[in-house]
Amino acid sequence: MNLHAWQRNLQASILTASDQIQQPLNQGNISRERKIAIYADGYFLRLAEALQSNYPALFQILGDDDFYTLARAYLSAHPSSHPSIRWFGDQLATFLAHGQPYASVPVFAELAAFEWALRHTVDAADAPLLTLENLQAIPAGDWGQLSFKLHPSLSILSLQWNAPKVWQALMAEQTPPEPQCLPQPCLVWRKPDLSIHWRSASPAETHALNLLASGANFSSICEALLSDDINDVPLTAAGFLRTWIEQGLITTA
Template sequence: MDLHTWQRDLQASILTSSDQIQLPLHKGSIHREREIAIYADGYFLRLAEALQTNYPALFQILGDEDFYTLARAYLAAHPSSHPSIRWFGDQLAAFLKQEHPYAAVPIFAELAAFEWALRHTIDAADALLLTLENLQAIPSQNWALLCFKLHPSLSILSLAWNAPKVWQAIMAEQAPPAPKIHTQSYLIWRKPDLTVNWRSASPAEIHALALLASGANFSVICEGLLRYDLGDTPLAAARFLHQWIEQGLISRA
């Protein structure tokens, strides 16, 4: 057996926790299966640790045993494929939403989606922020055609359960509230001072941000807001824009 084949089979044995090589790793009193199991267990535990780091509130809710059962099930369905272990768990929210028995508790998937968005803000790409001074330097007659770009750290979530409140209580080491239906959209982003921030957002604001993200100019955004009872629509759109710039949600084009 050549070295490449031996390395390939050893890797497959560790990833699948099954014996796929024809030669022992080395001579000794420990059987080959046990040697492979040691490496396989270490591999799984490192990935489970990464999953726990990405989803601390979910870990607290499930507890050690159930969380590690979840980690094994998730690893079987979604083997780690990214060079960075940081990205292990990127499909957990979808997994929890679809797989038994987790799908029976829908707040699990939404809590995972919220925690992943929080984690994303930490290492999302940086970008120069648009400032109010930049905006004021643009002639007013050009505003209608202005287009804007969302900051890379921003995530927009539409949730049906009170997952953020549950997360907030757990992180404060308080008893979490009981899961309940609470339809609300949220913005999660990294502030200019590098802290993580999140807040709720109205349907009108979410629609305006969706239009902005699609490349719509300010005039189109104003038109899109006409369906909402905002009074002076252009003024309401300008207030949204002012708030987004102040909070660091808009990057320079």
């Protein structure tokens, strides 16, 4: 067996926790199977540790044993494929939403989605922010065709449960509230001082933000807001835009 084949089989043995080398090794006092099991356990524990780092509140609410059971099930369904361990767990919210027994407690999936959005703000790209002065310098006749870009750290979550409140209590080492169906869009982003912020948003506001993300111009956003039963659409849209600029959600790039 050549070196490449041996390395490939060793990797497969570690990933599957089964002996796929099928070649005599210098075993010493420890069997080959035991050596492979040690490496396989170490590999899993390192990934489980990364998952715990990305989802600390979910870890707290599940507890050690159930969280590590979840980690094994998730690893089996979504083997680590990114060169950076930072990205292990990017599909966990979807996994929880559709896999049993976790899907029967939908707040788990939404808590994971919220925590992943918080994590995303840490290493999202930076971008220069649009200011009110920039906006005032735009000729009135150009407003209809204006389009804006959202800050790379911004996540727009359509939550149906009180996951942010659960997270907040867990991070404060308090007893979390009972899961409650509470449909409420949520925005998560990073400010220039590197602080992480989140807040609830109205359906009309998230509608407008999603349109911005798709490249729609200001005129198209105003037209779309007509379907949201907004009384004064131009004033509402202008108010949204001012808030987004003041909170650092819109960039010039």
